[in-house]
């Protein structure tokens with residue numbers, strides 16, 4: 001759906017523009033935005049009488065960054081679940097806190113997370129919510145202006161230690177997921193989509209996983225789950241299903257270009273080859289994998305095998321930032337001690353956070369690079385700060401190794417300004433922080449940590 005016809009054209013003028021055609025390159029050109037899409041990338045075009053010009057001199061204009069694994073419902077749990085391994089983190093903190101969520105707390109959790117993401121240059125996400133109140137997250141994201149594919153968390157098996165409030169029958173879980181899809185899929189001009197999001201194999205029955213795959217097919221939507229995050233998970237899946245996790249997920253239809261599997265830390269060469277054959281996306285979450293002591297995903301090997309790879313911060317209580325610049329830098333650095341300094345170069349990492357993320361969302365024709373006809377999801381990075389100088393080297397190196405979220409000056413989603421001059425335009429930061437703090441205190445009171 002195009003933007004209303006009275007929206008003036010937008011010209012991002014005078015910046016260095018980061019383009020991708022096989023390799024990254026920078027050109028000093030103007031980017032013209034018309035009706036939510038990139039109209040032209042070039043020099044000197046001023047065809048419209050109704051034109052808003054945004055001066056981008058001294059800035060890098062880059063594609064909006066994409067995080068293909070986040071949980072906005074957990075943003076309120078930041079700092080409430082530190083220094084625990086995954087299984088304890090879930091049972092002692094995250095599940096009790098998720099069970100305490102209300103419509104209101106899910107709403108402000110999503111607002112806080114999305115504000116942090118947008119201010120830090122992330123324009124699109126694949127988001128797994130909790131079991132209940134996913135409609136409230138959609139309402140928040142409709143208001144704040146980020147692009148998102150959002151899934152209600154599906155769990156019909158009841159893993160040890162999970163609170164009863166999160167238990168749902170297979171039928172109820174699927175019925176609510178379908179109702180959400182009918183209400184929210186392709187809303188806000190296509191900016192909002194659903195995904196179908198089984199939590200992970202240990203909390204899902206085979207029929208639930210199979211039905212989620214069929215719903216994704218029916219609604220032309222993505223599948224989003226966790227896989228092979230820890231050794232415990234790997235062994236649990238092998239014991240309960242008799243199959244290795246990637247083979248089991250394939251057997252129930254969670255595979256292929258629709259599927260994004262977060263983590264895949266514990267996959268062997270055989271499973272890596274299978275993921276590559278399927279065209280399944282692996283979402284790398286390096287901070288989360290380190291903080292929960294899960295391990296280091298073998299991303300260079302996955303890429304060498306031909307796997308699709310994206311990147312994500314995961315969630316506030318296992319990171320504790322939602323900063324894509326921090327994830328990119330860490331993704332590049334953590335492979336080097338094992339495989340050498342050139343193991344995962346900056347340009348490759350930036351592809352994970354742009355084109356790789358676009359593929360994970362099923363939107364590779366629409367977002368992920370600056371090109372005529374694509375949706376105008378754009379980030380303007382202010383290059384004035386000392387840590388970005390001298391600026392004579394490779395701009396991709398600057399973005400991946402030196403830049404941080406606070407360097408983001410402007411953010412556009414579908415050509416609409418969402419952040420200008422480091423300020424969020426679509427909601428009051430003061431209100432978000434006040435309401436988020438109040439809601440987090442309420443949840444903490446109900447779900448006292450064990």
Ligand SMILES: [Zn+2]
Nearest residue numbers: 071226262314
């Ligand atoms: Zn996760």
